[in-house]
Amino acid sequence: MLKSLSTTLAVGTALLLAAVPSLAADVVAAPPPEAANEAPTWTGFYIGVHGGMASGSMGYIFPSFPSDLDYNFSNEDFDYGVQGGFDYQFSNRWVAGLELDYTQLNAAYSPFNGGLNNTLVEAKSTYSVTGRLGYLVTPDSLFYGRLGYASMQLKAEEGVSEYANGSVGAVKAGIGAETFLFDNVTARIEANYIDATKEFTTADDQSFDPKFFVVSAGLSYRFGAHGGSSRTVEPAPAMQFSGFYAGGFGAFSFGSSTLEVIDNPVATNGPFSSDAFGFGGFAGYDFLLDDRFVIGAEAEAAYVGAKFDDPSMNSFGTGATTLFGTLEATYALSARIGYVATPSTLVYLKGGFAGMVMNANEDFFALDNGGTKTLAAYQVGAGIESALTETLTLRVEGIYTEATEEIVLGNSQEVQVAIKPSLLTGRIGLAYRF
Template sequence: MLRLLSIALAAGTAILSTAASSLAADMAAPVETTYQAPNWTGFYVGVHGGMASGSLGYVLPSFPTDLDYSFSDEDAVYGIHGGFDYQFSSRWVAGLELDYTKMSLPFSPFNGGLNNPIAKVKSSYSITGRVGYLVTPETLFYGRLGYASISMEAEEGFTGTASGSVGATKAGIGAETFLFDNVTARIEANYVDASKAFVTADSQAFDPKYLVVNAGLSYRFGAKGGSAHAAEPAPAMQFSGFYAGGFGAFSFAQSTLEVIDNPVATTGPFASDALGFGGFVGYDFLINDMFVVGAEAEAAYVNAKFEDPSMNSFATGATTLFGTLKATYAVSARVGVVATPSTLVYAKGGFAGMVMDANEDFFALENGGTKTLSAYQVGAGIESALSEKLTLRIEGVYTKATDEMILGNSQTEQVSIKPSLLTGRIGLAYRF
């Protein structure tokens, strides 16, 4: 998992290090006497990397009724993108973007006895329109919507496989800011949902959807030629002192339901997606008007529900809900670079807790209850000034339990539950 997190955050680390060195070099440059806003109209190309958390709807033909699972997997992703934007006022930008993203999401929900993996999501390409608002002349917050194609491979029969692709809808939000010259940095959270299932010759159905959180760098041709729309420079934001705020979130969660020492059990991980919200408080130190270090505490409502249709119960109408990830909290360190006088690009990481509830109605002998599991949290984001006191932020965050919940079922200490969570967030902060 450490390898996975290192790859997933590589793009964010590259942004911070590149921006720091370039901004340091710019300190010796002559100060411009007139302000010229960058030009957002034109072509651009770039690279991106991050993390995907995927859900695979899996319908297994069975008697007397088919079993409908929702399995999960997560992995690092990387890719390229390019497009064209048109700035049609001092505040609004619209454009079209193409991208290709490579990933490896092998869904392997069984300990043994059946094919593993049952399916793989290998890559995707997309064409999306995006519309954005310039919070400052150098920083764009945007939404996107369009078409995607998901390339996948699935088991077919006892030993064969079938390959193909399925169409999907792609929607997301992001923030992009100039670092220096023609180079911009971005943070995005994108949701991709297949419009129909991938069905094999033996009537197995595979329905993928996933959340991708990534960071990227783009080169914008002609950006320093100056905008055709007059704009005033944004006031410098004092990224120092106390702040507090709130956020809305969309998350993809996964949880194991591992039956210990059972070689043919369905272990998952099982998937759940959920809307949530939360709040945070923190304190930042501004160093040399360029670097920011600080600490932040947060709490978030998640309510991600996990189901196993195989149940572990022979009772008619028995519940399939085995657990709910109710909430998370975290205390993190933040480090960042002031990319423009009003925009901060940052990374964060620290200790977390995940509040997990095991459903007593699912497990035998009334085993269950709620436990807060030890975890860690890492993430990256872009924060920009809306006013002298108010900032807007978009960030991606990954939270994973380092502890597990051990439960009895038909035997004591028989089942292990261990969750993780990938989240895209948009939030507001007030700086005192």
């Protein structure tokens, strides 16, 4: 996981900031606000690349007596892909378009210690056709939503040693932000939810129901974007990305948690999946360097409420619930480094120390085990922040948080079960800059 995350951070850094060094030599001061006839046009074709993190929830129905077992397993991994489309700017503030996307996933699920096959199911890739509708916060920065059709390719265990290949249709929905970096090149941050509309069922009646949450950073090349806009637009509000700021955000997360039964060679370890809506607040301080670069520090706290279930009830408690844990909240202290792409828009990376408040359900575990513990963790992410007014900014960001320690509990005996959570989150928020 750490290796995948390091790769993700490196690719995200390259995608978002690759052009900065070549620009820095030629730019010693921020350019003046855009005049009405200097605004880029968003009408036209574009192509690009993206990469990031994918967190998948794989519903798995195992035929059993007296009732089937219904699991939600988790997998987290690096993803990458390409996109292309056409946008039409139909007013000075609104843009609509159509986008084609292909994303490689390679998410393999191996939730059982025992079994003849090591991999139960693998989600290999996804492609989509979605419509986009966006609002130009500034002439150079678009905040948008998307909705459309997707297809996910699966390879699932079938029989004793065979596999079945197939695909399932899905709905894709998400939010994002895109801003011009220079010339015809734009950077984007996106959070997309892909939910299968039906289950994939093998010949031996095992059923799989995939859902994926994908947070990615990308670059696009827009053909003819700086040929001149035919629309009259208001100059963007200039923003000084320096000083104190504070704000709040809404969030959607896919959580993952192990339930590793240390001494049971055929136990269901997961990791198990949970999705949840949350919210939080943040405060920080930025330093503006050479009118183009920003460094700063930010503190945050967030409510999560992600609940994790184990339907096979590895608990030894009499009449135990399937709920074994809840990720209640996270907090973090991060460093930020950013590039002022336009006088009103900041593209940034962040990373630092975090805490994850995890509750082990006392009603699940035997021997009176359970309780709440704050686990040490780290957090990394990226975002785009753009000025709504001279003091108010809108931001979209993707965040990954992973615990670096576990909750170790007893069950049928002491020191038997280990719980370790992680969280992939997409956020949209507002900040007030003092």
